[in-house]
Amino acid sequence: MVLSPKLINLLLIAIGLIFVVLSVRPTISMRKANPTGQWLLLLTLLICFIAGYSVQILFLLANQQPLSSNETMLNTILFLGGLFVFAMVHFTRQSLAKLQHAKAQAKYDAAHDSLTKLPNRYHLSDYLQQLLTKAERQPERDFSLLLLDFKNFKQININLNHDIGDQLLIALAQRLSQQPYHDCSARLGGDKFAVIVPFCDHDKLDKYANTLSQRLSQSLCIQGLDFSLSCAMGIACYPSSADTAEILIRHADVALYQAKRSGKRYTLYSPDFHTQQLANFNQYAKLVQALAANQFEVYYHPLLYSHDQSLYGVEALIRWRLPNGKLLTSDDIIPFAEQTSLMSDISRWVLEQALCDYHGWYQQGYRFQLQINLSVRDLEDASFYPFLTAQLRRYPIPAQQLVLEITESAPITDLATLQQQLNHLHQLGVKISIDDFGTGYSSLTLLAQIPFDQIKIDQAFITDKTARYHPLIQTIRFIGHQYQVPVIAEGIESQEDAENMRIMGCDILQGYWFARPMAAASLEGWIKRHALLQQSYVR
Numbered sequence: 001m002v003l004s005p006k007l008i009n010l011l012l013i014a015i016g017l018i019f020v021v022l023s024v025r026p027t028i029s030m031r032k033a034n035p036t037g038q039w040l041l042l043l044t045l046l047i048c049f050i051a052g053y054s055v056q057i058l059f060l061l062a063n064q065q066p067l068s069s070n071e072t073m074l075n076t077i078l079f080l081g082g083l084f085v086f087a088m089v090h091f092t093r094q095s096l097a098k099l100q101h102a103k104a105q106a107k108y109d110a111a112h113d114s115l116t117k118l119p120n121r122y123h124l125s126d127y128l129q130q131l132l133t134k135a136e137r138q139p140e141r142d143f144s145l146l147l148l149d150f151k152n153f154k155q156i157n158i159n160l161n162h163d164i165g166d167q168l169l170i171a172l173a174q175r176l177s178q179q180p181y182h183d184c185s186a187r188l189g190g191d192k193f194a195v196i197v198p199f200c201d202h203d204k205l206d207k208y209a210n211t212l213s214q215r216l217s218q219s220l221c222i223q224g225l226d227f228s229l230s231c232a233m234g235i236a237c238y239p240s241s242a243d244t245a246e247i248l249i250r251h252a253d254v255a256l257y258q259a260k261r262s263g264k265r266y267t268l269y270s271p272d273f274h275t276q277q278l279a280n281f282n283q284y285a286k287l288v289q290a291l292a293a294n295q296f297e298v299y300y301h302p303l304l305y306s307h308d309q310s311l312y313g314v315e316a317l318i319r320w321r322l323p324n325g326k327l328l329t330s331d332d333i334i335p336f337a338e339q340t341s342l343m344s345d346i347s348r349w350v351l352e353q354a355l356c357d358y359h360g361w362y363q364q365g366y367r368f369q370l371q372i373n374l375s376v377r378d379l380e381d382a383s384f385y386p387f388l389t390a391q392l393r394r395y396p397i398p399a400q401q402l403v404l405e406i407t408e409s410a411p412i413t414d415l416a417t418l419q420q421q422l423n424h425l426h427q428l429g430v431k432i433s434i435d436d437f438g439t440g441y442s443s444l445t446l447l448a449q450i451p452f453d454q455i456k457i458d459q460a461f462i463t464d465k466t467a468r469y470h471p472l473i474q475t476i477r478f479i480g481h482q483y484q485v486p487v488i489a490e491g492i493e494s495q496e497d498a499e500n501m502r503i504m505g506c507d508i509l510q511g512y513w514f515a516r517p518m519a520a521a522s523l524e525g526w527i528k529r530h531a532l533l534q535q536s537y538v539r
């Protein structure tokens, strides 16, 4: 079938018209999405085009004359014009859609953490602001902000790898967002997370915080390694703790710091925390500087067998040499460091330094035990074992020569990790000592829960000049011997103390009566002098 020129012209204009008509809807939707004057202008032009094309069609239908080449050209231009308008409108719509998607993505990225996809600090502040505005209108709408910080996370990142750290954070974030009854969960950076819950009631908060802590500490398997991370929480309530978003976050942070310090699962904000915190922060800042400036030293305090006063070992004790030469004891270091992640850095520094010193003595032929103090916090950190084994490779000494003294100056919050680490260390041959036994948080049940090779009786029992602690000392000695481990009496300040402790059955003695803690450089001389004295004592 051959089409007549008129029919071809009619088809050209009709198709052009269809293109123009098809451009109307996308233009309307673009105008809705972005209601500016230019879209209205385009719509008006499109309507004019539609009218123009329609008139041209009617004109063609009515015209009986053969078409001139100019008219055919005009109709072809009208067809192409329709196609052009259609293409332009569609391309513009696609570009705008991409632009809007990119804008939405940028907005999402600005409000979310890229690793865990949880809302970030900005989003949390915004959300808190919205809650505050609502609560101003409806005063019964109280809520609480919980800040969480995972213990020893930094060590995992340092000692394992960041990839494991990232995967752990993702898994923890998932757990956090699946937790029921919460309004919003967010990651504030590092291993710090936040949760908002729609209540302030202390009983409810207690239940919530305990359940959340249990859920988060359930074991996680990443790259074949099992992790069980415990967290500390700080809670601030609206309106009792603060009335602006910024202060609420700050006060939850203050409460979190207190929870970490005290080893509690969570702490509710109290205004009393501020004064105490300021003093601690100052000391903390000084300790960070001291560690960086290498101002710490390790002193060594001898331990002697009670039966012949021969050398059993030395205990490494940290000291702080100020630039003016003054020497500070661990009282100015440990209580502050123990409340922060700095404790782990300090313990590792002492361990490394003491192993280095001891390796030198061992190579010279000296054989005695090296006792190093560790905090429970150090051993609740799963990366401690790899650190220690690496140090033992660096300073090769038999693991049996090393005794790790665990002081329960902080409560055990993660018994499972502690047990796991101590069992690994024990299998390696390292000895474990329970320091300051009888006071602090230590309980008798601990003896059945962890492996140990020594008990050190708390020196408060020995330095007390009355005999009221003697039954306790004898009981601890009895317990130690039931477990077939030596019992150490520390704080021996007189010959009488030494004699009493020997009679009461303590196997090893330590105290100022025999020697004061001394610098590494003085130890060799002391050992030699003591050996001579001891020979005369035995004779």
Ligand code: C2E
Pocket (backbone or CB within 6 Å): 301, 316, 317, 318, 329, 330, 331, 334, 347, 350, 373, 374, 375, 405, 407, 435, 436, 459, 463, 490, 491, 492, 493, 510, 511, 512, 513, 517
């Ligand atoms: P500790 O492990 O029970 O160490 C014994 C403390 O008693 C030492 O104090 C020692 O100097 C002191 N002492 C020993 N004999 C006597 C005595 O006859 N009379 C008196 N009055 N005191 C005696 P220091 O060095 O101030 O250490 C105190 C505590 O700080 C230690 O108690 C230990 O728990 C902790 N500590 C010390 N160095 C470190 C360390 O490197 N890491 C950790 N985690 N803790 C440490």
Ligand code: MG
Pocket (backbone or CB within 6 Å): 315, 373, 405, 435
């Ligand atoms: Mg000790």
Ligand code: MG
Pocket (backbone or CB within 6 Å): 435, 436, 456, 458, 459, 490
């Ligand atoms: Mg002690």
